[in-house]
Amino acid sequence: MARSNKSIKNPFFTITPPPFFYLFTSSPFSSLLFSPKKGSPRTHHNKLCIPPALSLFFLSFLLSFTFLGISVLSFTTISQRSSPCSLISPSSDSYSSIAFASHSAVGSSNENKPKLGNSAMIPLPAHVIVGNVSQEEKEFWRQPDGGGGYAPSLDFSIGYRKRSAKIVKEKRRFLMVLASGGLYQQRNQIVDAVVIARILEAALVVPVLQVNMIWEDHSNFSDIFDVEHFKRTLQADIRVVSSLPSTHLTLKQSVENQIPYDVSPLWIRARFFRQLNEEGLLVMKGLDSKLSKNLPPDLQKLKCKVAFHALRFAAPILELGNKLARRMWIEGPYIALHLRLEKDVWIRTGCLSGLGLDYDGIITRTRESQPEYLTGRVNMSNAQRKFAGLCPLNTQEMTRLLKGLGAPSSARVYIAGGEPLGGAKALEPLAKEFPNLVTKEILAHNGELLPYANKNSALAAIDYIVSLSSNVFIPSHGGNLARAMQGHRAYVGHRKFIRPNKRAMFPFFEDDSISEPEFRYVVKNLHNKYQGQPEPRNNKRDRDVIAYPMPECICKRDKGILNAIR
Numbered sequence: 001m002a003r004s005n006k007s008i009k010n011p012f013f014t015i016t017p018p019p020f021f022y023l024f025t026s027s028p029f030s031s032l033l034f035s036p037k038k039g040s041p042r043t044h045h046n047k048l049c050i051p052p053a054l055s056l057f058f059l060s061f062l063l064s065f066t067f068l069g070i071s072v073l074s075f076t077t078i079s080q081r082s083s084p085c086s087l088i089s090p091s092s093d094s095y096s097s098i099a100f101a102s103h104s105a106v107g108s109s110n111e112n113k114p115k116l117g118n119s120a121m122i123p124l125p126a127h128v129i130v131g132n133v134s135q136e137e138k139e140f141w142r143q144p145d146g147g148g149g150y151a152p153s154l155d156f157s158i159g160y161r162k163r164s165a166k167i168v169k170e171k172r173r174f175l176m177v178l179a180s181g182g183l184y185q186q187r188n189q190i191v192d193a194v195v196i197a198r199i200l201e202a203a204l205v206v207p208v209l210q211v212n213m214i215w216e217d218h219s220n221f222s223d224i225f226d227v228e229h230f231k232r233t234l235q236a237d238i239r240v241v242s243s244l245p246s247t248h249l250t251l252k253q254s255v256e257n258q259i260p261y262d263v264s265p266l267w268i269r270a271r272f273f274r275q276l277n278e279e280g281l282l283v284m285k286g287l288d289s290k291l292s293k294n295l296p297p298d299l300q301k302l303k304c305k306v307a308f309h310a311l312r313f314a315a316p317i318l319e320l321g322n323k324l325a326r327r328m329w330i331e332g333p334y335i336a337l338h339l340r341l342e343k344d345v346w347i348r349t350g351c352l353s354g355l356g357l358d359y360d361g362i363i364t365r366t367r368e369s370q371p372e373y374l375t376g377r378v379n380m381s382n383a384q385r386k387f388a389g390l391c392p393l394n395t396q397e398m399t400r401l402l403k404g405l406g407a408p409s410s411a412r413v414y415i416a417g418g419e420p421l422g423g424a425k426a427l428e429p430l431a432k433e434f435p436n437l438v439t440k441e442i443l444a445h446n447g448e449l450l451p452y453a454n455k456n457s458a459l460a461a462i463d464y465i466v467s468l469s470s471n472v473f474i475p476s477h478g479g480n481l482a483r484a485m486q487g488h489r490a491y492v493g494h495r496k497f498i499r500p501n502k503r504a505m506f507p508f509f510e511d512d513s514i515s516e517p518e519f520r521y522v523v524k525n526l527h528n529k530y531q532g533q534p535e536p537r538n539n540k541r542d543r544d545v546i547a548y549p550m551p552e553c554i555c556k557r558d559k560g561i562l563n564a565i566r
Helices: 020-025 056-080 097-101 135-141 145-149 158-167 183-199 227-233 265-279 297-310 315-329 343-349 357-369 382-387 395-405 424-433 456-468 480-491 502-509 516-531 561-565
Strands: 150-152 174-179 203-205 281-285 334-338 412-416 472-475 554-556
Touching: 174 183, 183 203, 183 265, 183 297, 183 456, 183 480, 227 297, 265 281, 297 480, 315 456, 334 456, 334 480, 343 357, 382 502, 395 424, 395 472, 395 502, 395 516, 412 456, 456 480, 472 480, 502 516
Parallel strands: 174 203, 174 281, 334 412, 334 472
Antiparallel strands: 150 554
């Protein structure tokens, strides 16, 4: 695939200059004070001309009225914005050299102050498709138009910033959090831990990653994430410490794990603030999906700041992930698929893999012997689950989806995720139609992945980095990675993310009478809305700001206050 030689013009980070001077000079009253010399060309500098009859009092009144009008217009324009844009403004198809620098350098040792513009993990530029390719192929690779006018906006309120002055100096109250599950579950719990520490006005001890019993991963926080970057990025929001001070080591350390779902900041404060104030230490676990999705705007922005800025991967992981991403990117555009086809996924969802009776028997027997693993509805058959959209797409179904969307058979496809049940056999239908299948094991050179053998959290982090730079990302099933990737790709410029509409598609998968052109039409029509502008959260209770960062963390850039005045 030919790569575009289009020059990169727009920087990833922009700073909008204060409009004060331009507001004054564009004022309708300025013509009374600045007028050209009589008979002089309009290109000459203006000379201040005050009519002799204009008294000093009237001049003062006129100036005061001018600035009052400007102030009112400024306030009106700002107040009409649902979320003023500031700080960061990525574009969906153009990046400055910082995009490339982020994939070749891990960080700078002389970073003394948190700079959000330098802390966000951003993808490599999306490819511009040129050359002799079909219109369908161009359409498949084309990035959504929505990213061009949207930008991250983490403008915290004045009240939030005033309270920060006290909170960041807290040395008496400490919050410890034990994060469980896989990497993406742990990531969500760390985000919530920061928010809870802010609510309780407590210092946060660097979260403890519990041993993953399924993958037997013993990784610590510092093995996966950049601790110093985490502290530095959040130093204006909360105080983060590596360990408890000696004065608190002997304090009561009972673990609080009976936390209901959908708890509000008010509930958190009412339940724990007095206890924390008296005891000085609060230890929490089991935070997964417990904090309300509908938080005040400042706390929503804090969640975005943690997820998209503070939680940067540790330097060795970031370096290797960036190397693999560049190896994929340099060959042209690519698709990243998150195939959730591991044995435990089939067991937990109550679905069958479609690999035949032998594998279906393994899943059924394991589920019957360990019914506690089943997270789906127990009163539904496999067919009912599938038609309800509760099952992952197997590779045969994913192949049909890709072909229906117009993906060319020559496309390079990166497979994220663990080893699928059935191994190579499970991937056969996909590999047959899309032979350029790539995994991190194939991309890595000899020995590069050796340090991460039996380190599934690190391997998942590498998948995350490579997937973020893909032109198109498609998950076979929902889950924490899919939600994280959806939000992160929207945040950094609305890179194409396609969420399969499984419930609507499965009847057509089963209909042998439908022709291939008809099937393609149906598939494209079902997924058009997922490829437009960033999808807003709309205050729906089941929508996390990490997956739907608009409008709290992303806003539409307008053309500025001058246009509003005109």
